[in-house]
Amino acid sequence: MEESSVQQAHVNAPPKGFLRKYVFSLDHKMIGKQYYGLALAAVFTGMALSWLMRIHMVWPLAKIPGLDLLSKAGAPGGIITPEYYLSLMTMHGTLMVFFVLTNAPFAAFGNYFLPIQIGAEDMAFPRFNMMSFWTTFVAWAVLMLAFFIPDGPPISGWTSYAPLSAVGRDAGPGMEYGMSLWGISIALFCVGSLLGALNFIATTLDLRAKGMTLMRMPLCTWAWFITSCIALLAFAVLLPACILLILDRHAGTSFFIPAGLVISDRMQPHSGGSPLLWQHLFWFFGHPEVYIAILPSMGIVSHILINSMRKPLLSHKVVIYSMMSIGFLSYMVWGHHMFLSGMNPTSALAFSFPTLTITIPATLLTLMWLGSLYGARIQINSASLFALGFISMFVSGGVSGFFLAQPSIDIYLHATYFVVGHFHMVMGVASLFGVFAGTYFWFPKMSGRMMNETLGKLHFWVTFIGTYCVFMPFHYLGLIGNVRRYQSFVDDFMQPYIGWHKFITICALITGAGQLIFLFNLIYSRFKGEPAPQNPWNATSLEWSIPSPPPWNNFGDKHPVVYHDPYQYGVKGSKGDFVMQDSPEQVIVSGD
Amino acid sequence: MGKLLAIVLVIIALASAYPIVTHMFVLPQDISTHGHAIDEQIKETMLEAGASFVAAQFVLAFFVWSFTGRKEGSPLKNFPGGAKVMVVAAFVLVGTEILALGVLGQKAWATVYFTPPSPGAIQVQAQAEQFAFYFRYPGPDGVFGATHPDKIDEGNQNYFGLDPANDVAARDDIVSGELVIPVNREVQLLMHAKDVSHSFYVRELRIQQDFVPGLDLSLHFTATQIGRYEIVCTQLCGLGHYNMKAYLNVMSQQDYDKWQKEQSAQ
Numbered sequence: 001m002e003e004s005s006v007q008q009a010h011v012n013a014p015p016k017g018f019l020r021k022y023v024f025s026l027d028h029k030m031i032g033k034q035y036y037g038l039a040l041a042a043v044f045t046g047m048a049l050s051w052l053m054r055i056h057m058v059w060p061l062a063k064i065p066g067l068d069l070l071s072k073a074g075a076p077g078g079i080i081t082p083e084y085y086l087s088l089m090t091m092h093g094t095l096m097v098f099f100v101l102t103n104a105p106f107a108a109f110g111n112y113f114l115p116i117q118i119g120a121e122d123m124a125f126p127r128f129n130m131m132s133f134w135t136t137f138v139a140w141a142v143l144m145l146a147f148f149i150p151d152g153p154p155i156s157g158w159t160s161y162a163p164l165s166a167v168g169r170d171a172g173p174g175m176e177y178g179m180s181l182w183g184i185s186i187a188l189f190c191v192g193s194l195l196g197a198l199n200f201i202a203t204t205l206d207l208r209a210k211g212m213t214l215m216r217m218p219l220c221t222w223a224w225f226i227t228s229c230i231a232l233l234a235f236a237v238l239l240p241a242c243i244l245l246i247l248d249r250h251a252g253t254s255f256f257i258p259a260g261l262v263i264s265d266r267m268q269p270h271s272g273g274s275p276l277l278w279q280h281l282f283w284f285f286g287h288p289e290v291y292i293a294i295l296p297s298m299g300i301v302s303h304i305l306i307n308s309m310r311k312p313l314l315s316h317k318v319v320i321y322s323m324m325s326i327g328f329l330s331y332m333v334w335g336h337h338m339f340l341s342g343m344n345p346t347s348a349l350a351f352s353f354p355t356l357t358i359t360i361p362a363t364l365l366t367l368m369w370l371g372s373l374y375g376a377r378i379q380i381n382s383a384s385l386f387a388l389g390f391i392s393m394f395v396s397g398g399v400s401g402f403f404l405a406q407p408s409i410d411i412y413l414h415a416t417y418f419v420v421g422h423f424h425m426v427m428g429v430a431s432l433f434g435v436f437a438g439t440y441f442w443f444p445k446m447s448g449r450m451m452n453e454t455l456g457k458l459h460f461w462v463t464f465i466g467t468y469c470v471f472m473p474f475h476y477l478g479l480i481g482n483v484r485r486y487q488s489f490v491d492d493f494m495q496p497y498i499g500w501h502k503f504i505t506i507c508a509l510i511t512g513a514g515q516l517i518f519l520f521n522l523i524y525s526r527f528k529g530e531p532a533p534q535n536p537w538n539a540t541s542l543e544w545s546i547p548s549p550p551p552w553n554n555f556g557d558k559h560p561v562v563y564h565d566p567y568q569y570g571v572k573g574s575k576g577d578f579v580m581q582d583s584p585e586q587v588i589v590s591g592d
Numbered sequence: 593m594g595k596l597l598a599i600v601l602v603i604i605a606l607a608s609a610y611p612i613v614t615h616m617f618v619l620p621q622d623i624s625t626h627g628h629a630i631d632e633q634i635k636e637t638m639l640e641a642g643a644s645f646v647a648a649q650f651v652l653a654f655f656v657w658s659f660t661g662r663k664e665g666s667p668l669k670n671f672p673g674g675a676k677v678m679v680v681a682a683f684v685l686v687g688t689e690i691l692a693l694g695v696l697g698q699k700a701w702a703t704v705y706f707t708p709p710s711p712g713a714i715q716v717q718a719q720a721e722q723f724a725f726y727f728r729y730p731g732p733d734g735v736f737g738a739t740h741p742d743k744i745d746e747g748n749q750n751y752f753g754l755d756p757a758n759d760v761a762a763r764d765d766i767v768s769g770e771l772v773i774p775v776n777r778e779v780q781l782l783m784h785a786k787d788v789s790h791s792f793y794v795r796e797l798r799i800q801q802d803f804v805p806g807l808d809l810s811l812h813f814t815a816t817q818i819g820r821y822e823i824v825c826t827q828l829c830g831l832g833h834y835n836m837k838a839y840l841n842v843m844s845q846q847d848y849d850k851w852q853k854e855q856s857a858q
Contacts, residue, residue, distance in 0.1 A: 258806020315675035375669025
């Protein structure tokens with residue numbers, strides 16, 4: 001290990017010069033922060049898009065000041081057109097799923113803390129790491145470019161179903177250049193994520209400090225490791241799918257386009273392809289992607305919950321094995337997105353069973369969190385509030401999965417707001433709660449300053465109650481058959497329910513505005529926050545054994561040695577009710 | 593603040609359950625022969641999922657209430673039985689739920705997808721295109737004329753690309769923008785997409801099925817109530833997606849026969 005590239009990366013003095021330090025940095029901590037910054041930019045853009053969509057849906061003639069400057073065709077006079085609504089929706093989904101839910105909990109926190117938590121100086125391949133971020137950054141820039149070209153962003157949704165996505169200009173506005181930018185952006189994103197996943201796996205397997213056995217790794221490191229394994233297989237399938245899509249669009253191939261299609265009065269010059277092929281490839285990535293978004297948050301929440309409960313979870317191993325089972329099963333369930341797609345109906349049953357089965361490890365995790373709360377000394381702060389909120393959100397978003405996993409029920413609920421409510425809660429909000437918890441917990445370590453607790457708690461209450469008010473009614477609207485991806489509700493039966501949609505829009509505006517509290521807190525605390533001690537939460541894992549913020553080579557010139565399991569809480573230690581992982585002292589279990 | 597969180601959790605659980613328990617949002621009237629099984633399945637799942645939801649939120653609230661704000665030295669306890677109880681509970685409870693819902697609940701799916709349409713079913717071809725549905729009946733001869741994509745001419749209302757000049761079977765085909773069917777008769781829908789993917793969704797009929805370009809699918813159902821119902825597209829198909837709809841008109845057999853005659857005469 002002495003000869004490893006990590007040692008070489010850090011063999012010299014700390015990086016000098018602005019570019020090497022802040023831009024093309026090889027340091028995993030800076031790269032983690034860069035990912036976080038990118039996710040932050042993406043999440044606020046994505047949220048603004050959802051505001052525009054929600055406003056347009058209930059007040060279709062509302063004039064949005066300045067929006068016509070962004071797109072004259074899409075929002076003439078500031079009034080959003082139906083097709084521009086679809087553009088906003090596509091960009092909202094793409095930004096949130098790829099650039100927020102994959103970047104923030106996994107790439108950002110994983111990059112910053114995985115090496116430190118296993119006692120390494122850096123990632124296994126620092127140059128690859130820099131490349132992952134910058135590839136992802138370019139992917140983001142290419143996607144955002146779609147807003148500024150005359151064609152506008154694509155209108156085919158984040159799932160980009162073929163043949164709509166594959167035939168080019170004939171498919172409508174945004175489908176010529178905008179769609180091509182989408183394809184290139186996502187292909188680049190796949191490359192960045194593949195490099196990142198490889199790096200995480202190699203780092204976890206090769207660079208652990210002495211004494212850091214796999215079972216002694218903190219739960220979030222486990223979650224990032226399992227997620228990397230999922231990401232490696234998932235993005236490896238989406239990448240070729242995007243390349244085939246680009247070829248269909250620009251090289252005259254017909255992977256996803258069958259013969260005899262007449263689109264915009266033009267006979268398409270294609271034959272032999274299958275739209276279902278795209279759906280299979282896309283969802284083979286798409287479903288594991290849900291777990292790429294949620295697993296890191298499960299790990300982060302477990303890590304924080306244990307710290308604020310002052311006692312370990314009921315079983316470290318059960319949590320790890322549950323996360324592994326979820327990762328494994330996530331590859332056998334993609335067809336549940338396609339029950340009504342025209343694939344063989346027998347396969348629907350085959351996909352339904354593992355989908356229902358995944359409930360077992362998910363329930364086990366929930367029971368582990370809930371059961372461990374019993375008899376704890378829970379300390380309430382912004383981080384633990386979001387961690388507890390995560391459990392509530394995960395349950396609420398999870399139970400609706402029971403409905404959608406059953407093909408017969410899916411006949412009625414597929415493509416309704418029920419589905420929208422389900423995935424926003426479980427994949428979107430729950431996962432973001434993990435990110436918020438992680439931010440409040442680790443900010444002191446990352447910046448050397450504490451975040452403002454009062455603002456943090458205020459942020460929690462607005463977000464927790466607000467997201468319930470937004471996404472719970474989605475389920476009810478789904479039950480009455482409210483169809484998704486409609487820019488307005490022209491159907492007669494919807495008229496009595498418009499009030500509910502207005503309520504949702506108002507709640508979404510308030511909840512979104514509440515996120516500005518978070519942004520303010522982040523910026524304010526970065527510069528004016530109280531200086532953070534080395535271990536403000538009396539935590540046990542290795543990131544708390546080094547100064548806040550950590551020096552450029554993490555552990556100075558020392559090589560940490562690990563003596564204990566990660567969560568020695570509720571014991572008699574020399575510093576209090578905990579013993580740190582790298583402390584050679586013996587763990588004495590509290591007598592009381 | 594732990595106590596406040598506990599109270600809010602209870603309020604959220606009750607407020608979320610309230611609209612369901614009081615039937616504020618009900619499924620539209622079911623007008624199909626198979627829909628009853630789906631509705632039952634939804635009801636059963638609502639009971640199980642709803643109970644799990646409320647129970648989990650209450651337990652979370654109770655534990656947060658009981659175990660926050662405890663003094664520094666107060667003893668830590670473990671849940672009686674520890675992890676083993678949890679593992680057994682997850683496997684037994686959820687396992688049973690999966691079996692109950694997953695295996696026993698596939699009846700409705702089987703009725704729609706595994707039973708072939710009866711030989712007497714009325715055949716209607718449905719074509720989905722940006723942004724309309726068209727329906728074609730074989731006419732008095734009982735035979736559909738062949739379709740030719742290159743002959744599609746929307747301006748002349750030749751939506752299917754029929755060739756009546758050379759094809760005798762095509763001459764009496766009836767093409768309609770509305771799906772007209774007789775009540776209590778099985779209908780077999782032959783689904784064809786002209787351009788991109790679409791979907792056929794009738795809430796009251798408890799039917800939803802994608803149209804897939806290049807893949808002609810068949811769907812069958814029986815409507816049991818006379819009336820006019822909305823058919824909407826649920827697969828994002830382009831800029832006019834939200835406006836893509838048609839109507840399902842369920843008539844008595846006499847009215848249906850009359851309608852067929854009128855259409856043939858045109």
